[in-house]
Amino acid sequence: MLCHTSVTGVCIAPFRALRLPSRTYVGYAAGRDARDWGKVRTMASVDLGNGYHIDFDDAQKFITALQDQVTRLQHSLDKVTNAKVDPPGDDDYSGSYVAYGVNPMVQQHTDWNRKKQQELKDLIQKVTTAVNTYKQTEHDNTMKA
């Protein structure tokens, strides 16, 4: 499985993500020879960077998967930082454990979590913009024809 983004150990695999030399490819489905590229019809794809592309047809599924991942991170952040985080015991050591152990860890998690959220949001924005541009171009071409 190709793993474009990994957050909290969960791998987000872009739907039908392929490492391809070209931005356009056609019918690269199972059983179809690579020599058929470009012969059936040209299907545009979104360039996700790092050599990954997805079909425009799959872009909305990909956006939804990214949104779900942002949501998971947000829920996780609430869970980790809610007031139910208790020291393991009532003794002094447990108090210190929270003050000097858990707290910095929670801070680090918070910063990491929010950075990941923003990365995913940026990717959502990138894919959304590409899809909208593609749709507009398709629309313009249809009008010209």
Add this chain to the structure above:
Amino acid sequence: MRLTSTLATGVALATLLLGGCSTSNPGTADSTTTAPARATSSVAAVANPLDVAKIQKDPCGALSAAQLAPFMGEIRNATPDLTNGDFTCNWDPSDVNKLSVSVNVYPTIGGPAGVYSAKTGYNYFEKIDSISGYPAVHAATGTNAPRNGLCRTIVAVSDKAAFDVFAQNSTSSDPHYATMCTVTDQLVQQVITNLTTQH
């Protein structure tokens, strides 16, 4: 002797509570926000206690979509989480660039004293003026909290129970990004109103 011991324990407890109400925010002066007299009143019985049983059972009933809309627009999901002793609802916006909101109910946290003792879990913790007459705090974690898009307002609504509203957004262009605690304060007020009027 026994009385002396009890008094000593009381003083120690009051000292502990005083220590539990300071702001510790990196980059800003550490200011103790409570005076001795106020600390004594901070653990006083909560007047007009509210029953949280309803939102404990149905946390997503704590706020309506209309009450959340001014802050997060259209809601994509309202997801309850009643696992592992949590009584939580998470509201997610349709537009990921808008803020998300969670409500957590703590039925046995121990009222105001329990809320103040949660200080150790946060790098920003500040006692604030009461909300609708109920003792409340702001709590947050992370760099430059709470001016970087996240805040939690925790409010004790009885001598046993509390709840909080947590709002977060990593998108700095959100108009509430630097003032997220005003959002959580307003939503806490809404929850209290809902709890009061649902009786």
